[in-house]
Amino acid sequence: MARRLEEGATRTRPKLPGRQDWSSWPNYDAAAEGFRGYWYPVTWSSHVTGKPKAFTICGEKITLIRDNGTAYALHDRCPHRGVPLSLGNQQFPGTVSCPYHGWTFDLTNGKLCAVITDGPDSPIRGKVGVPTYAVAERLGMVWVYVPLAGEAAPPIDEQLPEELVDNAFVMGGRIDPRAGNWRFACENGFDEGHAKYLHRTSLWRLFKPMPVWNITRVVPEGRWIYRVQDEVHWEADFPGVGHWTGKRWWKLRPPKGTFNVGNTGTPKKVDPVIEKQGFPGFASLSMPGVLRIVYPKFIHYEFYVPVDADNHRYVGVMVNFLKGVATARFYAKYLGAIRWLFHGQFSGQDAWMVDVTDAPPEKLYRPDVSLTSWRNLAESTTRQKLAALKGEPS
Amino acid sequence: MARRLEEGATRTRPKLPGRQDWSSWPNYDAAAEGFRGYWYPVTWSSHVTGKPKAFTICGEKITLIRDNGTAYALHDRCPHRGVPLSLGNQQFPGTVSCPYHGWTFDLTNGKLCAVITDGPDSPIRGKVGVPTYAVAERLGMVWVYVPLAGEAAPPIDEQLPEELVDNAFVMGGRIDPRAGNWRFACENGFDEGHAKYLHRTSLWRLFKPMPVWNITRVVPEGRWIYRVQDEVHWEADFPGVGHWTGKRWWKLRPPKGTFNVGNTGTPKKVDPVIEKQGFPGFASLSMPGVLRIVYPKFIHYEFYVPVDADNHRYVGVMVNFLKGVATARFYAKYLGAIRWLFHGQFSGQDAWMVDVTDAPPEKLYRPDVSLTSWRNLAESTTRQKLAALKGEPS
Amino acid sequence: MARRLEEGATRTRPKLPGRQDWSSWPNYDAAAEGFRGYWYPVTWSSHVTGKPKAFTICGEKITLIRDNGTAYALHDRCPHRGVPLSLGNQQFPGTVSCPYHGWTFDLTNGKLCAVITDGPDSPIRGKVGVPTYAVAERLGMVWVYVPLAGEAAPPIDEQLPEELVDNAFVMGGRIDPRAGNWRFACENGFDEGHAKYLHRTSLWRLFKPMPVWNITRVVPEGRWIYRVQDEVHWEADFPGVGHWTGKRWWKLRPPKGTFNVGNTGTPKKVDPVIEKQGFPGFASLSMPGVLRIVYPKFIHYEFYVPVDADNHRYVGVMVNFLKGVATARFYAKYLGAIRWLFHGQFSGQDAWMVDVTDAPPEKLYRPDVSLTSWRNLAESTTRQKLAALKGEPS
Ligand code: FES
Ligand code: FES
Ligand code: FES
CATH class of the missing domain: 2.102.10.10 (Rieske [2Fe-2S] iron-sulphur domain)
Known part of the structure; x- marks a missing residue:
């Protein structure tokens, strides 16, 4: 028989593996329509x-x-x-x-x-x-x-990704209305677990294999949290179940060692603006739901904009820190391939999962440290914001 | 930040200009599905x-x-x-x-x-x-x-507009299902404020200008209330904002003076049946939502029939007190122009607004004396009806 | 004025003819999503x-x-x-x-x-x-x-119609998603009252008349209840209203006497497997909503499968206890006519009524002994099941 979690019943039940609900994150739980401020x-x-x-x-x-x-x-x-x-x-x-x-x-x-x-x-x-x-x-x-409580707006540059404030760049992007709560979209974006499996069939990855599983840490730095990969595994034998790998004869060989700029190996040459940032990991996230995926030559951003409890707006932007004639090459490449393969089909697989995710209840597993770190960041940031508001003379 | 009125919070808030809710009209407020009886x-x-x-x-x-x-x-x-x-x-x-x-x-x-x-x-x-x-x-x-409480039906002629009971007439009309609560449709019908602005672009008014603003009184007479125009203004200078007029070079000159039969000036000749009624104003309203717009040669009626809380039926009728061969001319004119221009496109602009009106909360302004008079009429009529019902032996 | 039953108000109202609500069948009333177990x-x-x-x-x-x-x-x-x-x-x-x-x-x-x-x-x-x-x-x-409460499943053969467990047969059928609660579908299937009137126009009955009204008993036997016809009337004179009959000049003459295998008269020859069962009536019903209509040469079954409170799945099966070459004839007949006429158009009239039935409140009449017997069966079976569950050591 299907077991369903009764509301409020979680605390008195025997502990099951994985967290069951969002009671450790009350502000996050309440933010179905998004974080104001x-x-x-x-x-x-x-x-x-x-x-x-x-x-x-x-x-x-x-x-x-x-x-x-x-x-x-x-x-x-x-x-x-x-x-x-x-x-x-x-x-x-x-x-x-x-x-x-x-x-x-x-x-x-x-x-x-x-x-x-x-x-x-x-x-x-x-x-x-x-x-x-x-x-x-x-x-x-x-x-x-x-605004959260009628306060004046702080300068937007304090909230934008730092590298976008003072550097010249070219960009392409798309804004799509999408079904599903913004938190599922945001969690999907930073999620360590799914990309290797869900996107194994995407055209964007046609010639590049995906790992099977990683050992990942989450590292905070400033207002961002970063996923840092300590181990990357390209094959796995599951006892009593079978062998699994993302490698195929027509795909490139997987790179050696781990890597934290781009997800396809240690690059030969990194764009100087990107290199200067010294990002500890290639995937990072900040409030109120801004994802940054760093590749050697460009950065991809996703903004998950809350519409209401059941809808969000997906804003995907690809940025290249180019100047002069080189910018023309970027636009040609973006319009010819990136926009369709990456911002389209690849992220369409994400949109599909975000729409059908239904949690809590949930049972988290090891790679979900990415999710719990994000929720902790959202929770503590909001707690501080609310405390600061109360401390101000009204 | 968007302010929203909390239920019940109105009384303790500092008074803002305009009425905020419908608490002065409890019967009207409760009549979302229409007045029975x-x-x-x-x-x-x-x-x-x-x-x-x-x-x-x-x-x-x-x-x-x-x-x-x-x-x-x-x-x-x-x-x-x-x-x-x-x-x-x-x-x-x-x-x-x-x-x-x-x-x-x-x-x-x-x-x-x-x-x-x-x-x-x-x-x-x-x-x-x-x-x-x-x-x-x-x-x-x-x-x-x-019925309101199982009572027998009174004669329908006591409720019909008086001039339709004993006079011969010809008529044309339309019955349309429409979205929106019947009260918004009824308020829109008698509303002093909107016609001059909303309908400025309607084909029905292609060659006749609309005033910019009026000073209006509401006068009760029998079971009807009448809008009476004391001042009509064809141009206006809004300080620090700009000039506004409904006049155009291709439209007729506006009439001189005010007028209360028809809304386009004092007519040369008024139909004898209409003249005999001695209506104090060209727009009048009676329970349970019957609008009468008097023109020199015909009368236009609108009945706002409650379907449920979100839908009503619009019944629009154009009546001409003609006999004999003259009736043929009316039908030709109605089918050729009135039905399409007036009962169609003009009142389609009203249907659009009725569908998107969303009150309370609301803030009323000077011309809304037409709305508050109507609500007062509905309120007091209903109070008397209910009292009479209780007084009867049961 | 329309009278509506207030919840809970039934007991104190003066008794009206027919039962008003489902309070005598609390388990049945609660089974909107179907009986588990x-x-x-x-x-x-x-x-x-x-x-x-x-x-x-x-x-x-x-x-x-x-x-x-x-x-x-x-x-x-x-x-x-x-x-x-x-x-x-x-x-x-x-x-x-x-x-x-x-x-x-x-x-x-x-x-x-x-x-x-x-x-x-x-x-x-x-x-x-x-x-x-x-x-x-x-x-x-x-x-x-x-399952009802996590219990292990009993053998399915204990629940299947007995004659389908050990006999060879051929079959044809259809599974259709249908609107409406499963109980309305089930009640419609066993309902003594409607078939003669609702299906009078169905092609399946083009050449065979339907009675006007019957006197019917319901007889329990094992886990089934049977409708047994004591009187069958082919014409009726309704005092002050008029004459009514299902007979037409192009239809066959109605049979003489009553009958309880097939609904068109006492048959010359009955299939030996069917004869051996000794069914007391041609229509029978068992939990959790299995209808069996016995004809001389075949049996028609309907399973009403609960989907949710507003939808069910209709499973209609026609079974013939044939072996060898005779099976080919059955399939030809089923695919050529039965599937379309009976499982299609005839039961489409039922689907229409099931979708618009809306009870309680309801007022039952004499033929509804078929409904109340079914509800009593469902009620008492469930009461016993729940008692047995509680008696078991947990
Ligand atoms: S494996 Fe993550 S939702 Fe099923
Ligand atoms: S001006 Fe009347 S609703 Fe906006
Ligand atoms: S006659 Fe049975 S529902 Fe109307």
Whole structure:
């Protein structure tokens, strides 16, 4: 008979191998709609125009609109009768008007600055408004700060991966709406366990074998945690079950030794910008769900943006620290192969698993140190943030 | 950060401009599925035939069937095992039979008058039945009375707009299922604020400008409330924001002065039947959601029929008090233009807003005196009705 | 006004004809997802292959997979992160592997026997597992035992209709997913009342009339209950309503007298295997929802398999106790006519009613002795089962 965990029953049950629930991570458990108090990428900058558009981030309805070159974000609900402002348009410079009765809001502060259908002396003018959000543009995208408790937004550069702040680079990427909770997407991204098995059939790995299993540590450094591989095994004999390997006659020979830049062996030549960073491992993760996979010549980032409890937005970006003519080669390669093989089919296998993952209950195993380290990072960071908020004079 | 009203939190918050919730109108607030104790138009008379059809009014499932020229309404649920009677058919004159086991109900009183599969001596015959509803036919439609507490139906003519009871007229109309609560549809209909702005782009108004804003009073008279315009403004300068007008070079000049028959100026000639009514304003509303828009030569009515909390039926009727050959001209005009422009595209803009309105919370503004007057009318009428019911011996 | 039964209000209301609710059958009332502690047919044996497939029985997710000729059933949820095992495949003989991280389970006992991505010395190996289910193959189908409280499965032959255990036979059938609760399907199958009326228009009955009404008893014998017809009426005059008959000029004359093998009259010749059973009536029912309709030359069975509270699986089987060359004739007849007319169109009318039945509340009538007898059987059988379970040392 199927055993199901009753809510709250976990503590009194005999201990089973692996952790059963998320009670050690109460803040993480509560973050089904995402962690507030962070910058999130929302859409490509080129998609934000004078016509307002609707987005949902951390369960919050937001409209983005561009005026005179600057992007603005407002809460997407007219305070009059609840109609989405994203259905309206611009009637005056620097404003957006609700489609229903023409309530007109100042884009810079959300204040009701004119009420078309009640005339210039409308008594409610200036007395109400809609919440606004801090906006920034980075990596060709519009980012919005979703506050935790009404606080001002910190500079976005404090949250971006450090190497993206001061170096020149070229990039390609995709933004996809995806089914499933953002935490499953994020855990999938940093997960030590699955890639070698799930992606064994991906075209991206057609000529390169995957290991069978690794011994992995997780190493914190600054606001990042890194997966560091101590052992890499290319074959395995499972007693009483059989032999298993990812090697095939048509694939390249696996590299010798372990490696922590790229996942295919110690590279001959590493890009100088990347080398300078001295990353302790090729896969790293930081709050609020930013994955960095370092290859010898480029870095791949994934941002897992919470939409609501059942949906997230996958933002995948490939960055190359090139200048001048070399950038053209990158774009050709990205559009011709990377975008399709990696950002498409390979990560489509991940999207599939993220959609069907269903936990807790769960039973964790040795490689899941990657997951528990991430949850611990999320938990302690949030605990500190909340404590700091309480300590501030209100 | 987005502020959300917590339930019950309204009273203790500092007062913001505009009313925040519907607590001043408890009966109105509770009437999500409609006010019971009224006649409602359900469908065109020609659609009610010997084959039973299914409808929902005020959340109640009803089947309509015609027998020997008369329309009948029964609760659409066989008391045996709950199968809808509207899936059955007529096996004997004056009856409807359930499709499953042939339980047969008398159309005049809903009594189980024969049980085909249990023979003439079936012990349950005559002992059970289905509720029936009073039915009337007016304006080419079948109307059903949805009782409040089992009371007998009052004459429908007491509820119909007075001018439709004793005058000859021709009419055209449409009945459309629409998304959204019936109250938003009704409030939209009588709403002073939106028409000038929302409908500025409608083809119906292609050559006639709309005002920018008005000063409006609401005047009660009998069971109706009327919007009366004291000021009409065709241009406006919004300080620090800009100029706005509905005038265009290709549109007619706006009329001088205010007007309260039709919304396009003081007419040269008014239809004698309409003139005789002496309506104080061109837009009026009565329970349980009947809108009357008076033009010089015709009257447009809208009935907002509650289906359930999320759906209503829009019944729009255009009436012309003509006789003889003049009626042919009306039908040609209605079918050629009015039906498409007014009952179609113009009111499609309303349907769109009704579907996306989301209140409370809400913040009302000066023109919303039309909404609060309507809610007050609904509230006090219902309070009196309920008091009268309690006063009766039970 | 529509009267609705309030929950719990039944006992204090004045008694109305017919039973109102299912409070006399508490176990039956609780069995919305089916009775556990029985064997259920799931799918055709030929559909169970080396590629795992997903099924739901009694609300429980189950995956079926065949290995080396034997079918296995496992709970369809990987204990690691909740991914369905039916999305995985076989990496080693006698096992199934989860698609996400390659956790590998022994098909015979559900134990985690290898963890591909954690190597041969994975500490969690052998420590966790998935529940398994007893499996049998009968009538060309895979059957699964859904336990009540972790008990071992009894032999399936104790539950199969007795005549199918030791006799040779040929068969044809269909398995269809259907909307509606399994109890409505089961009650519909044994229901004395509806067939004569609902199926009057079915092609299967094109040339044979149906009675109007019967007087029926229900007779228990062993674990079966039988409908026994004492009177069969071919015409009826309903006082004040009209005359009704199923006879038509193009149909055969109805038979004389009553009959209890087949429903079309006393047959000239009955198959010897069928004759030997001495069935007291042509329609019989046993737990957990097995219907048997006995015709002179064949028996038709229906198994109503609970999927969840709103869906069931209809399994219809036509059996002929033939041997040798005569079997070919049966298959030709089944595929040419029976499958389409009977298992298709005729039972499609039943599927329609099962989908729209909505009870309780309900008001039962005389022929519903068939339903109440069935519910009493289900109720008392379950009461005994539960008592026996409690009496066992735990
Ligand atoms: S709902 Fe936005 S102006 Fe009225
Ligand atoms: S459900 Fe209507 S007659 Fe049986
Ligand atoms: S979810 Fe099944 S192996 Fe991880």
